[in-house]
Amino acid sequence: xxxxELINGYFLGSLSESQSAELERLRETDTDFAADxxxxxELQSTLKKKERQEIKSLxxxxxxxxxxxxEDSRPKETETKVIxxxxxxxxxxVIFLLGLGSWLLFFNNPDFNTDQLYAANFAPYENVxxxxxxxxxxEDLSTRAFTAYExxxxxxxxxxxxxxxxxxxxxxxxxxxxxxxMQLEKHQEAIPLLEGYIENDGQLKDRATWYLALAYLKQNDxxxxxxxxxxxxxxGSFKKEASQKLLGELDEEL
Numbered sequence: 001x002x003x004x005e006l007i008n009g010y011f012l013g014s015l016s017e018s019q020s021a022e023l024e025r026l027r028e029t030d031t032d033f034a035a036d037x038x039x040x041x042e043l044q045s046t047l048k049k050k051e052r053q054e055i056k057s058l059x060x061x062x063x064x065x066x067x068x069x070x071e072d073s074r075p076k077e078t079e080t081k082v083i084x085x086x087x088x089x090x091x092x093x094v095i096f097l098l099g100l101g102s103w104l105l106f107f108n109n110p111d112f113n114t115d116q117l118y119a120a121n122f123a124p125y126e127n128v129x130x131x132x133x134x135x136x137x138x139e140d141l142s143t144r145a146f147t148a149y150e151x152x153x154x155x156x157x158x159x160x161x162x163x164x165x166x167x168x169x170x171x172x173x174x175x176x177x178x179x180x181x182m183q184l185e186k187h188q189e190a191i192p193l194l195e196g197y198i199e200n201d202g203q204l205k206d207r208a209t210w211y212l213a214l215a216y217l218k219q220n221d222x223x224x225x226x227x228x229x230x231x232x233x234x235x236g237s238f239k240k241e242a243s244q245k246l247l248g249e250l251d252e253e254l
Contacts, residue, residue: 003033007040012119118218121246124149124179125207129172141167149176154183171202179211187215206238213243226250 001009006023009015015023026033130146145160161177174193181190194212198205213228229250232243 003030003036007033007037010037011040011044012123114217114220114222117246117249118214121242122182122211122214122218124152124183125176125211127176129176146176149180152183154180158184171197171200172204175202175204175208178208178215182211182215182218187218191215191219206232206235209235210239210243213246222250 001019001022003026006015006019006026009019010023023037027037028034127146127150130142132143132147132150141160141164145157145164148154148157148160158177158180161173161180165173165177174197178190178193178197181187181193191212194208194215197208198212202208209228209232213225213232216222216225216228226247229243229247232238233240233247
């Protein structure tokens with residue numbers, strides 16, 4: 001595995017123990033490699049921050065709409081507006097990052113197949129609905145479930161999300177449960193959860209559409225995967241550039 005693949009594999013979470021050790025050795029001994037690694041990490045961090053800001057804005061809008069609906073019968077003195085700020089630098093960084101991972105794997109693997117395309121594009125969605133404060137008591141079921149999710153203990157997370165669905169009706173539970181199932185290679189079970197979430201107009205439905213496209217890709221259902229990617233491009237927001245790129249790769253290589 002060359003240096004670019006090591007960096008890409010690190011952020012995809014696909015490195016073996018020996019490959020991880022090699023990456024750490026290069027970070028300590030190769031200044032160019034270390035600089036490339038730090039640049040990639042900064043881009044990843046920028047992407048996560050942007051995701052969290054967008055979700056916070058999304059749920060803030062939901063709260064405002066709920067309050068507005070409850071006050072429709074009363075005179076309105078003021079109108080609250082939520083403004084979403086998207087710095088050009090964040091946008092440029094995200095666009096670059098979306099293309100980088102797939103580009104590296106594609107040109108280093110001429111015999112690209114659906115599994116490789118899936119690996120190049122899949123990463124578990126960040127916990128943006130129930131942030132965990134490390135050190136807090138884990139008595140709350142939601143906290144326990146999302147702690148297991150963040151700790152990548154997906155078998156435990158699946159059991160806890162199942163319990164959570166019995167106690168709560170929050171739609172996002174199905175979304176995160178579906179991602180857990182994908183991590184556990186249970187894509188066939190994840191598909192109906194994602195489809196149901198999208199049909200119910202879940203607030204993360206654009207994210208769900210991306211993961212649904214990947215789940216179909218993993219199942220080698222290229223036609224349905226492309227259908228979902230085309231829907232995502234039409235939405236014009238989340239993963240638009242990544243969807244266009246993946247569509248192009250599917251058209252050219254498969």
